[in-house]
Amino acid sequence: MHNLITNIKIQISDKIFVKDPETSALGKKIIKESIILIDEIGFDNFTFKKLGERIGSNESSIYRYFENKHKLLVYLCSWYWSWIEYKMVFKLTNIDDPMERLKRAIVIVTEKIVDDERTEHVNERILNRIVIIEFTKTLYTKEVDEENKVGYFIIYKRLINRMVAIVNEINPDYPFAKSLISTIVKGSLHQHFLKEHLSTITDCNEQVSPTNFFMDLINTILIKE
Amino acid sequence: MHNLITNIKIQISDKIFVKDPETSALGKKIIKESIILIDEIGFDNFTFKKLGERIGSNESSIYRYFENKHKLLVYLCSWYWSWIEYKMVFKLTNIDDPMERLKRAIVIVTEKIVDDERTEHVNERILNRIVIIEFTKTLYTKEVDEENKVGYFIIYKRLINRMVAIVNEINPDYPFAKSLISTIVKGSLHQHFLKEHLSTITDCNEQVSPTNFFMDLINTILIKE
DNA sequence: CAAATATAATAGTATTACTATCAAAAATAA
DNA sequence: TTATTTTTGATAGTAATACTATTATATTTG
Numbered sequence A, B: 001m002h003n004l005i006t007n008i009k010i011q012i013s014d015k016i017f018v019k020d021p022e023t024s025a026l027g028k029k030i031i032k033e034s035i036i037l038i039d040e041i042g043f044d045n046f047t048f049k050k051l052g053e054r055i056g057s058n059e060s061s062i063y064r065y066f067e068n069k070h071k072l073l074v075y076l077c078s079w080y081w082s083w084i085e086y087k088m089v090f091k092l093t094n095i096d097d098p099m100e101r102l103k104r105a106i107v108i109v110t111e112k113i114v115d116d117e118r119t120e121h122v123n124e125r126i127l128n129r130i131v132i133i134e135f136t137k138t139l140y141t142k143e144v145d146e147e148n149k150v151g152y153f154i155i156y157k158r159l160i161n162r163m164v165a166i167v168n169e170i171n172p173d174y175p176f177a178k179s180l181i182s183t184i185v186k187g188s189l190h191q192h193f194l195k196e197h198l199s200t201i202t203d204c205n206e207q208v209s210p211t212n213f214f215m216d217l218i219n220t221i222l223i224k225e
Numbered sequence C: 001c002a003a004a005t006a007t008a009a010t011a012g013t014a015t016t017a018c019t020a021t022c023a024a025a026a027a028t029a030a
Numbered sequence D: 001t002t003a004t005t006t007t008t009g010a011t012a013g014t015a016a017t018a019c020t021a022t023t024a025t026a027t028t029t030g
Helices: A025-041 A048-054 A059-063 A069-092 A098-110 A124-139 A144-150 A154-170 A177-197 A210-222 B025-041 B048-054 B059-063 B069-092 B098-110 B124-139 B144-150 B154-170 B177-197 B210-222
Strands: none
Touching: A025 A048, A025 A069, A025 A124, A048 A059, A069 A098, A069 A124, A069 A154, A098 A154, A098 A177, A098 A210, A124 A177, A124 B124, A144 B177, A154 A177, A177 A210, A177 B144, A177 B177, A177 B210, A210 B177, A210 B210, B025 B048, B025 B069, B025 B124, B048 B059, B069 B098, B069 B124, B069 B154, B098 B154, B098 B177, B098 B210, B124 B177, B154 B177, B177 B210
């Protein structure tokens, strides 16, 4: 079925960029290569100057798309969550049983990511690595409240609340649906991180995936009574 | 009982600092005031120069205690987790029932923090705010593997594994003890953050605490079968 | 083809993240 | 108490970062 759609366009709020990078060749190159460069050297060491050198373009040209590197990161993460949401909507269409819906949603949100060939200028496998390591940095800042007000995190919050609605369908009496889902979505990134870097405090490895863990978790919490 | 101990000393690995800040008046001032300043302006805006001005001391003097601000943050977080571990050991002595032990541990790790008067130069209430917002930044870097190898995160990992041991006592068949505890400890910080800044994706508020949520979680997972 | 727009090149500023050096002050040891 | 060692403070300096401004040159579009 996937083959029916040959390319997809992800919508990002225009408050995050100065000029929409999807509207030009240079813009797309900025997105494509920034993902690769951030993955390579880490967001802390990433600068627009280095990116400019990498894409054979000038620093000042990049500033015409993004005010600063923080906003570029917000953009990339929004893009990622939007893509996840897109996949989720697809996976849930025509599925009625709420428990089955939740399970599918959990899979989408916790599974290992492979590149989506329908998106020319974004490598989702690499972008996922960036989100695992850097997403927290978009939220945990002194400016979070203003940025939240302006809508920087709507896509992420919408995704969470989409899943919360399913939990409420399954068990309307469970009083922690929001905390449960926000813990799972964020916690899944963390388990993927621990698996790679701090393996002594996770059970996840080549055999056991974060999906296994969280699937067991919701099974216990929402079914067993 | 607490009153018996009038002051406590937290042990931090000497690999994190150049000179132990606990050994001098200036060192203690660096710790005390850096906590206040980071809380005020955020770690990203925090510099040794600003701290120097704040404490009437020179930038170069601070560099004699910490190589850079990242290591200072690692120090502060290690201090925090060590203090948490200390409180936990106390709260668990002479308690035999593992479920009761786990519950007490969960409370220690998820509850709202108030200042511990026994520590002269550290305000734990403020330090907790820093840990909530900045702790992730100590882990999620390009250097995490080397830093982990050198032992920057032992205290945190030891705390987690202490709790994992209790879970294994309660239910030796549960296959995700490590992931469960690492999710709870890290997730608790996140719920505290969401409560303050992204309230639409958490159930925690003035009435419902992260402790309530996670207590319910372990109750369901480890008791109900 | 003209006009508008986008990009590149260059230069410049304030701040950051340090390092090096030397003098002054404080602690300690003889 | 003096001499010595250690600690701290002051100053200066460097390379990199995170931008802004200006102007010239392409490129697109009408």
